[in-house]
Amino acid sequence: MKTMKLGSSMLDVPVVAVGCMRINSLDKTEAERFVQTALEEGANFFDHADIYGSGTCEEIFADAINMNADIRENLILQSKCGIRKGMFDFSKEHILESVDGILKRLKTDYLDVLLLHRPDALIEPEEVAEAFDILESSGKVRHFGISNQKPMQIELLKKYVKQPLVANQLQLSITNATMISNGINVNMENDSAVNRDGSVLDYCRLNDITIQPWSPFQYGFFEGVFLGNNKFPELNQKINEIAEKYNVSNTTIAIAWLLRHPAKMQPIIGTMNVNRLKDCCTASEIYLTREEWYSIYRAAGNILP
Template identity: 50%
Template sequence: MKRIKMGCTTLSIPAMALGIMRMNQKSVPEAQVAIQAAYDAGINFIDSADIYGGGKSEEIFGQAFSQMQIKREEMFIQSKTGIVPGKCYDFSKEHILHSVDEILERMQLDYLDSLVLHRPDALMDPEEVAEAFDQLQAAGKVRFFGVSNFDTAQFKLLQSCLSQRLMFNQLQFSLKHTGMIDFGMHMNMVDKPSVDRDSQFLDYARLHKVTVQAWSPFQYGMFEGTFIDNDGFPKLNQELQKLADKYEVGKNAIAAAWILRHPANIQMLVGSMNPQHIRDSAKGAKIRLTRQEWYDLYLAAGNYLP
């Protein structure tokens, strides 16, 4: 598995992480198979969130992982907080501290390697978040911190009050969600791709050594479905299959390789619980697409160059 530097540190993490959003749909033995498949492929990074399955995903993970032979220190385990489903976003100190205690209990852990704030809270008080982070770090409950779906200004605002460096920002990115790179190639134009919807965060991340974590790498829309083997995307799947045949892997591996080819050293979150899909996706970390292959996929996905 390809390794990348984590944020501004010298620590290395795998270029892929296993997202456990759907682990609530699995039995404990099935969850163990998925975790083991990821680990055997070099994916020793787990991404979770307190709302996944209403907490059930973390409970299943905790039960499964506690019975496995993998040592805790061999895994990097991350969870997210801040969303109160259907009610509000909550970055209050009280909510963050309480949420972490519940996460640790569900996952049967003494500490998290990373805590990520899930979606921007319009009422965020950066100084209050800083107090929560300091308390969690001092208590040994969380080692590192990050955010998810933050724009550049929100990221900089929070960072200005923290004593820790933010390591991550989770953002949607895939062959069918390319806004972070579209606007740069359509600079100074008035067409739809020229609109910057991500506040140039990808460039900011490269300048300031922040690890972008790409979620929904095989999805189109907002959880509308996968574009892999989807009849609605014939040209893209034809191109994926052509390269899959060339590199002797599955389409998932090629779609993953497309993300990892970007020089920003993006970490991709694999959300599948299917062991075969996990193994195939992991193969993408060993493939370096040519520049033309990367652009061929970009164009096959329905994008165009000005």
């Protein structure tokens, strides 16, 4: 597995991260096999959130990997907080309480990365800054970032927070590529030109913030996967054609398409299938040509002006 620096930090991470949102769908034996396979593939970056399985996913992961001090040294653990039932909460009290809960469930003393999950309309960035300072000075969190935030929200946070924000987790896939298409269709009179995110892709590149695409196989908002879906015949034909050329699976090509972008993104894969996990990891060895990348982009219905 190839590695990269996470944002402006010196933290080396695999280019593919393992999302654990669905690990509670596995029994103990399956979960153990899944995490062991990830480690064998060099995918030792595991992404969590305090709301996944209402916290049970973190507990299941810790048990599956038989967490102890020696094992912990070989893991990179990221989790997210800020989503509560019926609201978002970036208050100092909630952030600190959430991290304590996360650490307890993961059976660890620290997180490598903490992300603020969904933008809180009532954010008081001074409180976030206080929470980050406490978490950093106590050794509970080593790096910080955000999720689903646009440039001006990040700028507001950066005005008060002294720690670098190393990652921004955003929805992105071949079929959900508005952050790419609005940069291609500048000043054009079509839907692809609509800037829905404040040019977050360019912003993150300019500010050394690693974009972590979530749901890299989904279309719409959790409407389903595009691979093998008869709603996307042209796209699947093109992906399969390129997959055959490289002698890999269509899953591999879908992740390779994200990795080909020069923004140096780190996709968060959510599969709990060990074979698809391996296919995702194989993507780090595939470098699509410019022609192949654009042919997939167009086959998904994205237009060039």
